[in-house]
Amino acid sequence: MPAATLPTLTPKDFASDQDVRWCPGCGDYSILAQMKKVCASLGIPREKFVFISGIGCSSRFPYYMNTYGFHTIHGRAPTFATGLKVARPDLLVWVITGDGDGLSIGGNHLLHALRRNVDIKIVLFNNEIYGLTKGQYSPTSRLGTRTKSSPLGSIENPIRPITIALAAEATFVARTIDVDVNHLTETLRRAAFHKGSAFVEVYQNCKVFNDGVFEYTTDKEVKSENVLYLEQGKPLIFGKNRDKGIRLNGLEPEVVELGKGVSVDDLIIHDEKAAEPTLAFVLSRMYHPQFPEPVGVFRAIERPTFEDLLNRQVEDAIKAKGRGKLEELFQSEDIWVVEEAEANGPAALD
Amino acid sequence: MSATAEAMTKASLSKQRHIEERPEVVVRFAGDSGDGMQLAGTQFSNASAVFGNDISTLPDFPAEIRAPAGSLAGVSGYQIHFSSYDIYTPGDRVNALVAMNPAALKTNIKDLEEGGILIVNSDAFTTSDLQKAGYKTNPLEDGSLKKYRLVAVPITKLNREALSDLKLSPREVDRCRNFFVLGLVYWLYERPLEPTLRWIKEKFARNPAVMEANIRALKAGYSYGETLEELPVQYRVPKAKIAPGRYRKITGNEATALGLVTAGQLAGKTLVYCSYPITPASDILHTLAEMRRYGVVTIQAEDEIAAIGAAIGASFGGALGVTGTSGPGVCLKSEAINLAVMAELPVVIIDVQRAGPSTGMPTKTEQADLLQALFGRNGESPVVVLAPASPAECFTLIIEAIRLAVSYMTPVFFMSDGYLANSAEPWPIPKVEELPKIEIKHPTEPNEDGQFMPYKRDHRLVRPWALPGTPGLEHRIGGLEKEDVTGNVSYDPLNHEHMVRTRAQKVANIADEIPPLSVLGPETGDLLVISWGSTYGAIVAAVERAQRKGLSVACAQLRYLNPMPKNTGEVLRRYKRVLVPELNLGHLRLLLQGRYLVECVGLNKVQGRPFLVSEIEEKIHQLLQV
Structure with missing residues (x-):
C-alpha cells in the first residue's frame, strides 16, 4: 500500500477497549504509552501489527493494544512468533516478555529466536522480580535479594539480558528505561525498523514487589552519574558534567576522569555495527555501582532473516525444478500397474 | 501365471527342479546393523510388490545406531510377508530366515517355523562371533538346529570369489554380501532381479566398480541357488488378486508426509511442519524437508514445545500448522495443545507412538498414548483424535485430520505408531482430481x-x-x-x-459428519472384536480365519476416537461379547466401558511388537470356547 493512502494513525487508535489492570505506578504503563506512540508513527497499517506475549505482568500487554494479539503460554511467545512470521512475513510481530518469562522458563526460546534472526521485535520488561506470582526472585534478581521465596537473600547469580542476547548472536540489542520516555520511544522505533531479531531490555520498576531497584538510573540527582548513553561513533562519556569516560585497559573497561592526563581520544568509541560483538559484550558487563550502566543500542548489524532464507529455499526449489505437482510426487518411487485381466488371483485359504 | 486355488494346494513338479506353490511366504533378513539387512529387505519387498504379490513388511532395528559389531544388541532385521491374496500383517511365523551372524541367529531363531528354511553365513560363525552371541558351542555343528532346514553357505568366501577380479578393497567387497544373500533368496522364491538391478544402477551410477560388484554379487547368489543340494526346491507365490490400478509401496511415515503435502494443496495453503527430531517420527520431517517446491515449509525447532508453538503461530497466521512427535514429545506439548484448545486454533499433532513410559523403547511400537491424547492436559480439554489402521491409510486419514482441524478450529491428534510408521504395504495411487478440496x-x-x-x-x-x-x-x-x-x-x-x-x-x-462404525462380518453375533490403530491388520486376519471356521465373530475399527461414531454403543450391544485387543493395558476398553456401559474383554500386549494373528485367534477361540 503506498504510504500516501495510509490513514493517519494516532496513539489512541492503538488503544483497545479493555481496562488496563497493572498496579498503579507500574512501569508498564509508560512502556504501553510509548509503544502506542511508536506504532502510530511507523506508517504501517494497524492490522499489520501483532503483539505476542507469554505469561506474567508484562504479557497482558497485547490485550491493551488494538491490534492483532496473542497471549500465549509461559516463556514460549518467541515460538509462536516464529511460526507466525514464517507463515506471514508481511506482519510486524512484537514479542512482549519479562525477565521470568523470557529468561527463566523461556530462556531456550529466546536464544533460538535470536540466533535464527527471525524478524521479530522482542521487548523484555526487566523488573528483576516475579510480579504476577506476587514477588519471588527472578533470574535477573541481584545476589542477596530478599523475597518471599528467598527470605535469607537470593543465592543465585543473576544473568544479564543484554549479555545473553549478544551471546545468542542477536543482530539488534538495546537497553532503555521505562521512565526515560524519549529514549524509550527512540529505542523502540529503532527496533521496529531493524530487519531481523531485535532485542530490547527495558529497566522497568515494579512498584509493589521491587520498588526502586533501578532508582540509580532514574533519580534526577544521580542518574547522570549512573547511566551511560550509547551513541554511534561517539566516545563513551558520562557524568553530570560529562567529565568521565570509559577507557579500555587490556580487556577490562575502566572509568576515567577526563582532563587529568586523559583525553577523549583515549576513550572507547561506540560502534554498534562492529562485526564482532566483543566490545558490546564488555559494555554489557558494566554494572552499577562500579560502572555507569549503558543504555541505547549495543549492537545493530545486518544478517539475512530466518524467514527470508526459508522462503527463499522454497522459491529456489521451485525455480530449479518447477512447482511440485502431486501426480509426480505420488509416483516418485517404483510403481507397478495391475491390469484388469491380472486382477484375478486366488482367494485366501488356510 | 494365473493360479487357481487348486493349483495352489498341489505342488507342481518339473523335471529340472522341484517347484512348490505357496499362497504366502514370510521371509526375514537378520544380521548385524552394518550388514545391510534393511536394504536387502526393502529390495525384496519392492521386487515382490512389482511382481504382483500383496506385501506387508516390518523392519526391526536397534535404537543404537551402530551397536558393537556381532553383539546381540546390534542385530537388525527386516521381515516381509508376500502373498497371492490380501494380507494384513507382516506375518506371525517366519518361513525362511536369513541369519548373517550368530547374534542374528540367536535373536531370531525362535520365530522360525519348525521345518523352516534357515540360511546362515557359515563364515561368520567364528569363535569370537559365537562368543559375542553367547553360544558355547557352534549351533551349526551341535545339532541344535535339527528342527530346521539348515542351509549353511560360506557367503563371505563365495562373495569374495565372485568379485575377486574387481579393484575393490576387501571391505568394499564384503559390503556386497547382502546382495549375494538377496540373490540366493530371490532364486528360492523366483523373484525378478530387474527392479533391484535397476536400483543398483541408479544408486551407484557414479561408482561403476561398486555397481558392478553389487550386480555380480546379486547374480552370483542367484546362480548359487541352482547348485544347492540342501535345497532342491523353489517356491512360487502367484500374483495376488489386487484391484486394477497403479500402485507403489508406502510406509506409514511416507504416507503421512505425502498426505500432509496433499492436504496443503487441497486447501490451497502453505504447510508449516514444525518438529523436533524424535524416533520414530523423524522420517516425516526428513521427507517433508525435501518438499520445498511443493510449497512446504519445515522448521526443526529447538525443542518439542517450540515445535508446536511455531505450528500454532503459523496457524494463527493462516497456514496449516502441523507438528509431529512421539509420546515423550506429546508430554512436552501438552500446555501448547491446551492453548490451541482455548484459543480455538487449528493444529495437527502427529503422535508416532512408541513403547513408554519415559524414553521407553524408542524403536519399538506401542499404543499406550491414547488416554494421554484424550485427557493428558489440565482442565476440560476436548480434542479430536484420529487413528489410521494401516500404513497406506495414513495418507487419507492425515488429510482428514487437517480437514477437521481447519473446519472446526481445533487441535487434532493423529495417532500413528512405530509399527505403522516403518511398515510398508502397497498403496493404490490416488487420482489427484478425485481428492476432495478442503474448503476454508x-x-x-x-x-x-x-x-x-x-x-x-x-x-x-x-x-x-x-x-x-x-x-x-x-x-x-x-x-x-x-x-x-x-x-x-x-x-x-x-x-x-x-x-x-x-x-x-x-x-x-x-x-454429525463422520461415517458410522461399520463391521466386517455378521451384524449381530457372539463376538465383536473392536480395535483402533495399527492392530487392525492382525485382527482382520484373525477374524477372517475365525469366520471361515464358522464362528460368529465380527470386527470393527475405530478410526475416530474422539468423537466416536454415533452408533458405537449400538454396535457394541449387538454382540454377546466384546473383545478389545490393544498394545497397551486397556485404554480403549476403559473408554468403551465408561461411555457405553458395555462389558469388554481386553487382550493386551506390551512387548514393543505388534500382535501376531495367532494371538488374536487364540483369544477368539478362548472366548467362544472353541
Whole structure:
C-alpha cells in the first residue's frame, strides 16, 4: 500500500477497549504509552501489527493494544512468533516478555529466536522480580535479594539480558528505561525498523514487589552519574558534567576522569555495527555501582532473516525444478500397474 | 501365471527342479546393523510388490545406531510377508530366515517355523562371533538346529570369489554380501532381479566398480541357488488378486508426509511442519524437508514445545500448522495443545507412538498414548483424535485430520505408531482430481454491528478464523478464559461453564459428519472384536480365519476416537461379547466401558511388537470356547 493512502494513525487508535489492570505506578504503563506512540508513527497499517506475549505482568500487554494479539503460554511467545512470521512475513510481530518469562522458563526460546534472526521485535520488561506470582526472585534478581521465596537473600547469580542476547548472536540489542520516555520511544522505533531479531531490555520498576531497584538510573540527582548513553561513533562519556569516560585497559573497561592526563581520544568509541560483538559484550558487563550502566543500542548489524532464507529455499526449489505437482510426487518411487485381466488371483485359504 | 486355488494346494513338479506353490511366504533378513539387512529387505519387498504379490513388511532395528559389531544388541532385521491374496500383517511365523551372524541367529531363531528354511553365513560363525552371541558351542555343528532346514553357505568366501577380479578393497567387497544373500533368496522364491538391478544402477551410477560388484554379487547368489543340494526346491507365490490400478509401496511415515503435502494443496495453503527430531517420527520431517517446491515449509525447532508453538503461530497466521512427535514429545506439548484448545486454533499433532513410559523403547511400537491424547492436559480439554489402521491409510486419514482441524478450529491428534510408521504395504495411487478440496473461509468483514466478534460461532459452534493483516478485524486471543462472543478476558463463573461446555460440544458435533462404525462380518453375533490403530491388520486376519471356521465373530475399527461414531454403543450391544485387543493395558476398553456401559474383554500386549494373528485367534477361540 503506498504510504500516501495510509490513514493517519494516532496513539489512541492503538488503544483497545479493555481496562488496563497493572498496579498503579507500574512501569508498564509508560512502556504501553510509548509503544502506542511508536506504532502510530511507523506508517504501517494497524492490522499489520501483532503483539505476542507469554505469561506474567508484562504479557497482558497485547490485550491493551488494538491490534492483532496473542497471549500465549509461559516463556514460549518467541515460538509462536516464529511460526507466525514464517507463515506471514508481511506482519510486524512484537514479542512482549519479562525477565521470568523470557529468561527463566523461556530462556531456550529466546536464544533460538535470536540466533535464527527471525524478524521479530522482542521487548523484555526487566523488573528483576516475579510480579504476577506476587514477588519471588527472578533470574535477573541481584545476589542477596530478599523475597518471599528467598527470605535469607537470593543465592543465585543473576544473568544479564543484554549479555545473553549478544551471546545468542542477536543482530539488534538495546537497553532503555521505562521512565526515560524519549529514549524509550527512540529505542523502540529503532527496533521496529531493524530487519531481523531485535532485542530490547527495558529497566522497568515494579512498584509493589521491587520498588526502586533501578532508582540509580532514574533519580534526577544521580542518574547522570549512573547511566551511560550509547551513541554511534561517539566516545563513551558520562557524568553530570560529562567529565568521565570509559577507557579500555587490556580487556577490562575502566572509568576515567577526563582532563587529568586523559583525553577523549583515549576513550572507547561506540560502534554498534562492529562485526564482532566483543566490545558490546564488555559494555554489557558494566554494572552499577562500579560502572555507569549503558543504555541505547549495543549492537545493530545486518544478517539475512530466518524467514527470508526459508522462503527463499522454497522459491529456489521451485525455480530449479518447477512447482511440485502431486501426480509426480505420488509416483516418485517404483510403481507397478495391475491390469484388469491380472486382477484375478486366488482367494485366501488356510 | 494365473493360479487357481487348486493349483495352489498341489505342488507342481518339473523335471529340472522341484517347484512348490505357496499362497504366502514370510521371509526375514537378520544380521548385524552394518550388514545391510534393511536394504536387502526393502529390495525384496519392492521386487515382490512389482511382481504382483500383496506385501506387508516390518523392519526391526536397534535404537543404537551402530551397536558393537556381532553383539546381540546390534542385530537388525527386516521381515516381509508376500502373498497371492490380501494380507494384513507382516506375518506371525517366519518361513525362511536369513541369519548373517550368530547374534542374528540367536535373536531370531525362535520365530522360525519348525521345518523352516534357515540360511546362515557359515563364515561368520567364528569363535569370537559365537562368543559375542553367547553360544558355547557352534549351533551349526551341535545339532541344535535339527528342527530346521539348515542351509549353511560360506557367503563371505563365495562373495569374495565372485568379485575377486574387481579393484575393490576387501571391505568394499564384503559390503556386497547382502546382495549375494538377496540373490540366493530371490532364486528360492523366483523373484525378478530387474527392479533391484535397476536400483543398483541408479544408486551407484557414479561408482561403476561398486555397481558392478553389487550386480555380480546379486547374480552370483542367484546362480548359487541352482547348485544347492540342501535345497532342491523353489517356491512360487502367484500374483495376488489386487484391484486394477497403479500402485507403489508406502510406509506409514511416507504416507503421512505425502498426505500432509496433499492436504496443503487441497486447501490451497502453505504447510508449516514444525518438529523436533524424535524416533520414530523423524522420517516425516526428513521427507517433508525435501518438499520445498511443493510449497512446504519445515522448521526443526529447538525443542518439542517450540515445535508446536511455531505450528500454532503459523496457524494463527493462516497456514496449516502441523507438528509431529512421539509420546515423550506429546508430554512436552501438552500446555501448547491446551492453548490451541482455548484459543480455538487449528493444529495437527502427529503422535508416532512408541513403547513408554519415559524414553521407553524408542524403536519399538506401542499404543499406550491414547488416554494421554484424550485427557493428558489440565482442565476440560476436548480434542479430536484420529487413528489410521494401516500404513497406506495414513495418507487419507492425515488429510482428514487437517480437514477437521481447519473446519472446526481445533487441535487434532493423529495417532500413528512405530509399527505403522516403518511398515510398508502397497498403496493404490490416488487420482489427484478425485481428492476432495478442503474448503476454508477467512472472514474479511465485521460480523456484528460493524464490529468483529472473534468468538461468535456458526451453527456447529465453530468460531471464525480471522487472519492478522485483515483490516478492521483486529482482535486478541489467548489462554485466559474468554467471554462468549467477544473473546474478552472473563472470570465470570457462568460464562466459564458455558465456554467449557461449548468447546466440548463443538468437538462432539463432529460426530454429525463422520461415517458410522461399520463391521466386517455378521451384524449381530457372539463376538465383536473392536480395535483402533495399527492392530487392525492382525485382527482382520484373525477374524477372517475365525469366520471361515464358522464362528460368529465380527470386527470393527475405530478410526475416530474422539468423537466416536454415533452408533458405537449400538454396535457394541449387538454382540454377546466384546473383545478389545490393544498394545497397551486397556485404554480403549476403559473408554468403551465408561461411555457405553458395555462389558469388554481386553487382550493386551506390551512387548514393543505388534500382535501376531495367532494371538488374536487364540483369544477368539478362548472366548467362544472353541
